[in-house]
Amino acid sequence: MKKAIIVGSGAGGATVANELQGSFEVTVVEAGREFRPFSRDLSAAAKWKKFGLFFDEREIGLLFPTMRILKTKEMILVRGRGLGGTTTISAGNALRLDADLKNLGICLDEEFEAIGREIPISVEHEKHWRPVTRRLFDICRDLGLSPWPTPKMGEYARCRHCGRCVLGCPQGVKWDSRRYLDSALARGARLISGGRVTRVIIEDGTARGVEVRLGRRKKTLAADLIILAAGGLGTPLILEKSGIACRARLFVDPVLCVAAEWNNSGLDRELTMPFVVEKDGYIISPYFDFLSFFFNRRWSYPSGDIMSLMIKLADRPEGRISSRGIRKTLYPEDRARLDEGVALCKDILSRLGIPKEKTFLGTINAGHPGGMLPLTERESVSFHHPALPENVFVADASLFPQSLGKPPILTIIAMAKRVGRICREQMS
Numbered sequence: 001m002k003k004a005i006i007v008g009s010g011a012g013g014a015t016v017a018n019e020l021q022g023s024f025e026v027t028v029v030e031a032g033r034e035f036r037p038f039s040r041d042l043s044a045a046a047k048w049k050k051f052g053l054f055f056d057e058r059e060i061g062l063l064f065p066t067m068r069i070l071k072t073k074e075m076i077l078v079r080g081r082g083l084g085g086t087t088t089i090s091a092g093n094a095l096r097l098d099a100d101l102k103n104l105g106i107c108l109d110e111e112f113e114a115i116g117r118e119i120p121i122s123v124e125h126e127k128h129w130r131p132v133t134r135r136l137f138d139i140c141r142d143l144g145l146s147p148w149p150t151p152k153m154g155e156y157a158r159c160r161h162c163g164r165c166v167l168g169c170p171q172g173v174k175w176d177s178r179r180y181l182d183s184a185l186a187r188g189a190r191l192i193s194g195g196r197v198t199r200v201i202i203e204d205g206t207a208r209g210v211e212v213r214l215g216r217r218k219k220t221l222a223a224d225l226i227i228l229a230a231g232g233l234g235t236p237l238i239l240e241k242s243g244i245a246c247r248a249r250l251f252v253d254p255v256l257c258v259a260a261e262w263n264n265s266g267l268d269r270e271l272t273m274p275f276v277v278e279k280d281g282y283i284i285s286p287y288f289d290f291l292s293f294f295f296n297r298r299w300s301y302p303s304g305d306i307m308s309l310m311i312k313l314a315d316r317p318e319g320r321i322s323s324r325g326i327r328k329t330l331y332p333e334d335r336a337r338l339d340e341g342v343a344l345c346k347d348i349l350s351r352l353g354i355p356k357e358k359t360f361l362g363t364i365n366a367g368h369p370g371g372m373l374p375l376t377e378r379e380s381v382s383f384h385h386p387a388l389p390e391n392v393f394v395a396d397a398s399l400f401p402q403s404l405g406k407p408p409i410l411t412i413i414a415m416a417k418r419v420g421r422i423c424r425e426q427m428s
């Protein structure tokens with residue numbers, strides 16, 4: 001049987017591993033290690049904050065090794081490193097967002113139908129919303145904003161509404177891509193964790209394998225097929241080292257929270273993003289922003305007394321990551337949309353009796369990087385970029401043609417399933 005190496009075990013990587021194991025001998029190479037939820041008590045962490053022990057967001061990796069931060073002048077970029085990639089620290093939101101792909105002539109109906117059979121998706125959590133969520137939802141409805149409960153991946157009838165979704169669900173309620181990874185491993189796939197792939201080894205236009213760093217050791221792994229799914233910030237770096245240029249079309253979906261003191265809001269104990277208001281180019285949703293709470297001095301109230309709404313933006317897809325660093329700025333149209341979102345959030349909060357001047361902002365953070373090897377009409381059937389050797393594919397957020405400004409996991413899974421099918425049919 002032919003050998004396939006899959007780089008990364010997040011949304012894209014775990015999906016392809018599950019699709020290919022059996023048709024190929026699959027080895028998943030993942031830079032991170034086993035995932036553990038952040039288990040510390042928030043009040044203890046708040047004390048450390050009071051003593052000034054938290055001053056740079058990058059420190060979060062010391063307490064919670066899965067959460068990795070990169071910084072630019074304007075924002076922090078968040079991603080997950082570990083088995084399950086960024087899906088383990090996601091909010092569990094499950095949206096089908098393939099309109100841009102349809103415009104390229106790509107139909108992923110079959111893939112989404114398969115996802116519907118494999119992943120439980122529901123708005124079950126709505127039955128047990130905390131009063132604060134219900135009240136915010138009603139305010140948004142009364143303002144004519146047509147809010148809708150967010151579909152979630154997982155068994156939400158068991159959800160405890162503890163509010164720790166983005167710190168890793170301690171109850172195992174939330175679905176993450178380790179379920180696909182485990183399924184592939186149970187059928188014989190091999191896993192190398194703690195192994196960072198540095199480049200694809202290409203000879204005479206064909207990939208022969210990958211170079212992996214395991215601590216101080218460097219190792220070469222041979223394969224017939226290589227799938228890169230190291231995420232929107234990881235895959236472009238591997239491609240650059242392999243001599244393949246990506247496009248400077250990085251998007252990240254920046255998030256900005258508008259918050260205020262509100263006694264016993266309980267938002268820190270509500271599931272993350274229970275409902276969504278959709279506007280042109282951005283969404284609004286209740287969101288307790290842990291990073292701002294830990295690191296932003298304006299967030300000086302006890303966690304239980306903070307009310308907060310997030311604005312998540314579809315940013316202009318322009319930026320890049322390379323070995324020289326990351327370049328990602330907010331353009332005037334991004335800023336204008338954020339300002340519009342801030343004004344709307346202040347309106348919503350004012351209906352709770354919170355004066356607009358009493359609100360404060362969070363730190364701009366972003367967790368949906370992608371777009372640097374975007375699909376075009378030319379690749380709508382093959383899902384294979386001509387700059388890549390014939391036996392190398394990409395199966396992660398790098399493939400998105402545009403920023404979504406909305407949760408991408410489900411659509412990444414659908415694209416990765418298609419890559420898996422193409423490889424099974426053409427390469428096995």
Ligand SMILES: Cc1cc2nc3c(=O)[nH]c(=O)nc-3n(C[C@H](O)[C@H](O)[C@H](O)COP(=O)(O)OP(=O)(O)OC[C@H]3O[C@@H](n4cnc5c(N)ncnc54)[C@H](O)[C@@H]3O)c2cc1C
Nearest residue numbers: 008010012031085086091092093197234367397407408409
């Ligand atoms: C706080 C937060 C909440 C989110 N909530 C949601 C949500 O509710 N719904 C939603 O749809 N999306 C959500 N997202 C976004 C979503 O999680 C990501 O967009 C998605 O997981 C990206 O999938 P991916 O396969 O591209 O990359 P990832 O899931 O990031 O996987 C990439 C993997 O590759 C590994 N890797 C990187 N470089 C290397 C290398 N050189 N060698 C080996 N391995 C490597 C990484 O360790 C990682 O495991 C959220 C993101 C964040 C940060």
Ligand code: SF4
Nearest residue numbers: 159160162163165169
């Ligand atoms: S609110 Fe708590 S129990 Fe519910 S999905 Fe999130 S982390 Fe899991």
